[in-house]
Amino acid sequence: MSWDRKGLTGSSSTKTDTSSTYSYFDVMQKPLEMYVFVDPLCAECWSLEPYLKKLSLEYGRFFTIRPVLSNYLMPMTNEKFKTPRKLKEIWEKTAKRTGMSCDGNLWLEKPFISPWITPLAIKAAELQGKKAGRVFLRKVQEYLFLHNADVTDEEVLLQCGRDSKLDLYEFQNDLNSTSAKKALQADIKLTKEMEVDYIPTIVFFNQRIDEQGIKISGLYPYEIYVKVLCEVLQKHPIPSEKPSLEDFLAFYGIVASKEVSVVYDWSIAKAEKELKKLQLRQIVEKIPAKYGCFWKYLA
Structure with a gap:
């Protein structure tokens, strides 16, 4: 997949880290926003995790991540990819290519009947805060890709909620709430408005500059994400020191x-x-x- 550039004008040259473009308070306010379009049941979205972690550790002081659920782009909704055997093949190829494990046999052993409950659960978790939503999303992916759990089953989702330290009473109430459904519809609307037609996709925005973002669809080497981040940021920041x-x-x-x-x-x-x-x-x-x-x- 090629990566798209939209709406950038003028020179694409970037400043050095000594530039005064961003003050201490600008960084505290995190000038960039990353919209990450994903599906919790998508193996390729799972494979994006290593790069998101590294970006957050090295440059997270400059951006906030906003996960956007785009389940209607999932292969299971595409007629030619709909069979469990085809989905198994997609998962196996992705795991071998990316090194992020998933077991395609899941689609043959217990194919999902109601995949929409999973993104609804994630939006319900987000009602307890953005961080809670991100932690819950990761936990759902772990249950699915590590343990072959049916993450469309409410009991499994409740266990993910326990492991994520959610308020289970609130979470269970919100699972089928109007608020969760509206939040998911908003994500789907945003996906269409930004013309995202493939997952995973990342769109980088500079909140201080009146320009459209840069969109990257698919998986790329880490250096590509850094290059785009620097272009949107308009400087080459020094990466933060990694933790032990x-x-x-x-x-x-x-x-x-x-x-x-x-x-x-x-x-x-x-x-x-x-x-x-x-x-x-x-x-x-x-x-x-x-x-x-x-x-x-x-x-």
Whole structure:
């Protein structure tokens, strides 16, 4: 997939980090906004996670992330991709290509009957705050891609809510609420307005400059995301220092070897070597997956 540029005018040259374009208070207000169009049931959206983590760690001081649920773009809604066998094939190819594990056999063993309940649950979680919504979205993805759980089942979603430390009483009330349905419809409307026709897609906006954003559809090497971020920011910021591996795991809870590899610029072999050192110290627990491994921090 090629990446689209929309509405940028004038020179595309960027300033150095010594530029006074952004003051301390501008950074505190986070001048950029990233709209991330995803579907929680999409394997390719799951594969975007390592790059989002690295962007957040290195440049998160400059942007806020706004997840936008775009389930109607999911292959299961496209007639030629609708069969469970075809969806299994898509998942398996994506896992092998990206290193973010998922098991395509799920589509043959227990295909989803009501996929819309999952995004509704995510919007219900967001009613408890943006951070709560993001944590819940990640937990849903973990249950789906690591454990082959049916995340369209209300009991599974409630367990995701417990693990995400949501107020379960409020969450259960909001699951089928008008507020959650309106929020999901707003996401679908935004997807159409921004002419997003493929997931995952990221649209970068500079809130201080009256220009349209830059849209990137599909998965790309990390350097492409940084290049676009710098162009929208109009400067080349110095990346923030990364946390220790132990602190990284403590913050995220469960991460893939692939995520560690991307974030720390290590090979998979190097990442797993460092993770096994923490395993020997009983700091992490290894979670085998069909493709690669995941690691759970033991608080």
